[in-house]
Amino acid sequence: MATIEEGATVLILTEGGKRYLVGVRSGKRFHCSEGYVDVGDLVGREYGCIIQSNTGVRMSVHKPLLMDLLSKVRRVTQIVYPKDIGYMLIQSGIGPGSRVLEAGTGTGVLTATLAYYVKPTGRVYSYDVNQEYLEAAHYTLERLGLREYVELKNGDVSKYVEETGLDAVFLDVPEPWKAVENAWKALKPSGRFLSLSPTIEQIVETVETLRARGFDDISCVELLMRNMRVKRGMTRPEFLMHGHTAYIVSARKTLT
Amino acid sequence: MATIEEGATVLILTEGGKRYLVGVRSGKRFHCSEGYVDVGDLVGREYGCIIQSNTGVRMSVHKPLLMDLLSKVRRVTQIVYPKDIGYMLIQSGIGPGSRVLEAGTGTGVLTATLAYYVKPTGRVYSYDVNQEYLEAAHYTLERLGLREYVELKNGDVSKYVEETGLDAVFLDVPEPWKAVENAWKALKPSGRFLSLSPTIEQIVETVETLRARGFDDISCVELLMRNMRVKRGMTRPEFLMHGHTAYIVSARKTLT
Amino acid sequence: MATIEEGATVLILTEGGKRYLVGVRSGKRFHCSEGYVDVGDLVGREYGCIIQSNTGVRMSVHKPLLMDLLSKVRRVTQIVYPKDIGYMLIQSGIGPGSRVLEAGTGTGVLTATLAYYVKPTGRVYSYDVNQEYLEAAHYTLERLGLREYVELKNGDVSKYVEETGLDAVFLDVPEPWKAVENAWKALKPSGRFLSLSPTIEQIVETVETLRARGFDDISCVELLMRNMRVKRGMTRPEFLMHGHTAYIVSARKTLT
């Protein structure tokens, strides 16, 4: 169960805090700033094992989680952060079996996470106006084994959404307010609207449009995450932090 | 599908922002600070519908999500907040099929959330030293339809844990460092350790114990959530906020 | 020097954390939720002394600082917080001898602070459209011994400002952008503009107006203050905090 196999992707963590995602193949040598590691030799060893680079740097080898894999997806668009994804997921109430609309697909980071939590019986309908993004997301989802739970659709949700009776809608588009009407139509009554935007003007427009269209339980929050450096006698918050990622708007469909 | 049935629990939201969870039964009248509502009349109506109290206050009626139901669980212990739950969930990498240890059960809020995300094929092993908490959690889980995915166990994880090969361990106990050794044994290699504590001294002790026991990828974060009042021409963060809930420690098991 | 005199105002701090400002007069008994204290007996005792209420509650008696006195000013308008005042003061560069414009006077809290830091040779010109506020501020300043450093003026700075060559302008008005033009005229070249507003829309309007008028070095910040509960073994941030007070805009006049 916990043995590394030929072809696996492993997460290598260095004692200095670096993180590498590496494909394991017989005879492969992986070069990094700590020297090199013969990753072919990892086949048959257990996840969680400790290895050394040729220069003597200690590393541990792990089975990557979804978030590890997603953290290395090429960032063609703004990334969605774990703290924001986790909160939206909980707020949306979706779980195995849920049917969900997403726009835009972008890098597929949120797409993959939604697929992961609605599988095996649910489905994600993910729209993007950019065909290239959809193709990149296609490969990301394939690699993660999540492709079958997602329908990738080339289209603009502010113009047309085919699905109805959905449990939740997730928007990560520049003008979410333009998609409010179609989100209302696509959602089942009492269904959940979630939207992610970096600027204040976007949330004002979105919230006012939601109010006018009869959504209820509207809230807007921002999450700040602070890393702590924990070390006995020297404990303090880290000096640098992300001061902002995005505001999260949520609402519930009412019948009006 | 979206029709309210006899015996259902509905979430009633008032225009003033109040939230009520009400059981629907024929002939039942629900009294609140907005007057009363004949909730028996809701049978057969759709979720998302708009009603009025006898005093004319507008309300919407919704199908409650897991977080709505959990927000009304009686708080015998410190509550775990959605922002923290969502982040821990994502960080843990658990999903449908995962096997998870939790301690302590407490009110069962985290227990229920974990069960919701590992179902239908996963399992939560939830320990508490307090038999009364376990009984309360039993009824909470039954009511939510999540009882079958959880084993409630009366015991102290710092003394004994029966399970092995687990995907993740979640601790919400006063002295998490005392459970680090048993968490290590219960986890599969590369498995995830998560712990939630309000004070600095707790996280220092926990992190130092994790380091000594050979855990890796240790991090400690704190999430601050700020509500925005969004109204065109009057938008600003809310004046009051929760300044602190808990620090979240996470780590990965290595083989040492 | 440190002896309490007849007629003095003292700050009484209880062991439970309450704060009372009390005038000392022979024979006076001060009633509070901790019982009563014969404050007349304080005459001749030293500041910093420890007393007990009749019910045995321990209290300490202090010489109030400016901020203590101001914290009890009746809040007819939004209060300005010490964290914001301190930052604006430092950013403005004003000190003994500076000549400063303020609008609006409001409760006089900021007025008094500015007067305190420009005295003895500087001057504060404080405008308000509301004559009642000016009268209240008059008495506040008199009581604090700061009246002579302030000119209280009934007027609207967006319409007319008489002074020129000022070191700094401080605005705490609902529409600061309307006063930008007159602020520019009143300031000496390179002089400092400071403005305090709670909403986003106010700062957008103000900053865009400053840019258009040739101000430079424009910044907008927000300060969050978090109280720590410090107790060995139980240290953590306080659970409740002020999530927002105001945004602070600052700029420098250029010659255009």
Added chain:
Amino acid sequence: MATIEEGATVLILTEGGKRYLVGVRSGKRFHCSEGYVDVGDLVGREYGCIIQSNTGVRMSVHKPLLMDLLSKVRRVTQIVYPKDIGYMLIQSGIGPGSRVLEAGTGTGVLTATLAYYVKPTGRVYSYDVNQEYLEAAHYTLERLGLREYVELKNGDVSKYVEETGLDAVFLDVPEPWKAVENAWKALKPSGRFLSLSPTIEQIVETVETLRARGFDDISCVELLMRNMRVKRGMTRPEFLMHGHTAYIVSARKTLT
């Protein structure tokens, strides 16, 4: 008054947001990443004037404030930030005429600020165990015209403080708790204790020592400053921020 003189130090701000402190001398050419500026030509021009570099970059020329000058002091030790200085200043209640103890002197940034606000009649007694720091601070204070308000003293305040009856004590030392006893002795009754420390363990030790020694009104706060990017249609908090500078402990001396 507002004319640039030979020998003056000016603050040059570029349209790109860079900040240069430059000494003005006839014939001097100042080279920077925007090309060069003949700063000798600034003599006789007004502060606030707009100039261009030889490559056409727009710049404004300002009279530097204390904070501008201090921001360029060589950082031999941890810097003290304006937000923290401003808060401590307000909390301390000091003003023109106050007598203040400081330790350690370090770069002299806090020393200079204290001198600026207690002048012309007050005095700062600034101790450091490091003679080199004192010498650097000596020149910094001279350059700022604040030298005469400060006594620089080579010594360890945890061992000995000569002054008594002080209005306030400011500590920025690695082990502030060791200086609590001498701070108590040096302060007048009801006098203010302020201390700045980056780590939790420092504040726990300091606060517990203050409690044991009979200080009162003990508080510990942390200030977070967030910059806003204000631009119509694109307004949001900046993505990066300082997550931590220091905790500020304050207290008042009681007689025990």
